[in-house]
Amino acid sequence: MDAHVDVRPDGVAILHLRGRLDLVTAPRVKELLAKTVAEGHPRLVVDLAEVSFIDSSGLGALISGLKAARVAGGDLRLARVGEQGRVVLGLTTLDRVLRPYATVEEALAGY
Amino acid sequence: MLRSRRRSLATRPPLLAESTLVIVAVPERLAAVHEALERFWATLDRVLPSRLQEAMRLQFATAVIEIANNIVQHAYPPGSAPGLLQLQLRCYADRVEARFTDRGGAYALPPALPSPLESEGGGIMELPEAGMGLLIARAALDRLDYQRDQRGTNRWRLVKWFAEPAEH
Numbered sequence: 001m002d003a004h005v006d007v008r009p010d011g012v013a014i015l016h017l018r019g020r021l022d023l024v025t026a027p028r029v030k031e032l033l034a035k036t037v038a039e040g041h042p043r044l045v046v047d048l049a050e051v052s053f054i055d056s057s058g059l060g061a062l063i064s065g066l067k068a069a070r071v072a073g074g075d076l077r078l079a080r081v082g083e084q085g086r087v088v089l090g091l092t093t094l095d096r097v098l099r100p101y102a103t104v105e106e107a108l109a110g111y
Numbered sequence: 112m113l114r115s116r117r118r119s120l121a122t123r124p125p126l127l128a129e130s131t132l133v134i135v136a137v138p139e140r141l142a143a144v145h146e147a148l149e150r151f152w153a154t155l156d157r158v159l160p161s162r163l164q165e166a167m168r169l170q171f172a173t174a175v176i177e178i179a180n181n182i183v184q185h186a187y188p189p190g191s192a193p194g195l196l197q198l199q200l201r202c203y204a205d206r207v208e209a210r211f212t213d214r215g216g217a218y219a220l221p222p223a224l225p226s227p228l229e230s231e232g233g234g235i236m237e238l239p240e241a242g243m244g245l246l247i248a249r250a251a252l253d254r255l256d257y258q259r260d261q262r263g264t265n266r267w268r269l270v271k272w273f274a275e276p277a278e279h
Binding site for chain 1: 138139170173180183226227235236239240241242246247
């Protein structure tokens with residue numbers, strides 16, 4: 001799993017992830033999301049275009065990030081979720097709180 | 112039996128494809144399960160008359176990974192002696208199946224639960240950050256069985272039919 005964060009001039013942080021968001025990588029992603037919020041960037045967009053697979057641990061990391069962002073007055077939005085990611089979000093109905101945006105730009109709109 | 116739709120497993124159509132994987136049940140080896148699934152789909156593209164729906168592949172693969180995760184986390188928890196996990200992927204004319212066996216600790220299968228949003232009244236701060244694997248597997252599959260035999264072998268069976276059975 002590769003991960004890096006771009007912070008935009010307006011303070012929104014975009015996390016670009018690549019690989020599988022799973023049992024092995026979820027702790028690292030959870031930590032990165034918490035760190036980004038703690039550094040003053042509670043408005044998050046997670047770009048999942050390069051993520052091939054999300055399991056329940058990966059979902060847990062995203063939920064953890066969502067909670068941290070909300071507590072700090074921000075939000076966590078998912079962009080470019082792959083087919084398998086949409087399947088997992090749909091099976092858990094978590095797509096109601098982690099609504100997938102088609103593009104990063106759409107996720108950024110109104111932030 | 113945990114979840115079953117109307118079809119019966121009593122009659123067994125011909126086995127079209129089977130592959131077996133044995134790995135050490137540790138998180139770092141789970142990539143091998145992904146690779147086994149990829150090889151399995153490639154085989155099915157050759158032996159089935161038409162390509163399986165992508166949604167079905169993704170649901171089945173997602174459930175297989177969740178059960179593999181479960182075995183790695185619960186049958187052989189951190190600190191215990193490492194053990195093996197065997198996965199058999201099978202394709203019959205009307206379904207795909209995955210069978211896991213391991214000789215780790217017994218698993219106490221919880222009852223089927225509603226989705227986290229339904230059970231927690233929609234509160235985001237109350238959403239669980241772990242424990243959703245079985246919920247996902249159950250939702251993705253048509254049938255999920257778990258048994259532990261007298262000799263201490265855990266057996267999981269995952270079934271996904273190719274199409275919804277006709278309504279009666």
